[in-house]
Amino acid sequence: ETGVTQSPTHLIKTRGQQVTLRCSSQSGHNTVSWYQQALGQGPQFIFQYYREEENGRGNFPPRFSGLQFPNYSSELNVNALELDDSALYLCASSPAERGAYGYTFGSGTRLTVV
């Protein structure tokens, strides 16, 4: 069964370091979005890619960047990590550009910055 898979599941990094999180979207889903979910809160939109181009961005600084590849995989890169970056990072994919029919979410990567 296809779905959205994320790696790694858990990660510990030191403040100031850089991190790359990976996502493999569901086949045929050419829209991928990334969300940050802090403990006890709802997910917050980071950005979205459609056909390998960023086409929407939330209120996150430029040190959050991403890439989408033709094989339905994508990356979230975070530079100069801060303690507040500790969160669950969720990848979501959709077959429609604007996710009209809902997004399929992965299980997330739990990032801890110490």
Add this chain to the structure above:
Amino acid sequence: GEDVEQSLFLSVREGDSSVINCTYTDSSSTYLYWYKQEPGAGLQLLTYIFSNMDMKQDQRLTVLLNKKDKHLSLRIADTQTGDSAIYFCADAVSNDYKLSFGAGTTVTVRA
């Protein structure tokens, strides 16, 4: 959408109905979603409704939308212990790309 609000906790007895409420502020919201999150897991799409609908039923789930009051609810009939989870309401605007989530309602099902 921008602001989405939900009550934080709900306790319900097994076999009873659960009703989770949500309000949103953006009158341009086109799609409204309910997601479920179990401990340590990602988000599972339960159901969604378009803003031109008042109600949608899917097995044990019933979604009611009052567009005038910007109020959305999710009713779970015959609540089971497996329904214990955090439920998120989210909205999206047709000319936007993001989902705006509420803080989530923690549903606890007691025997």
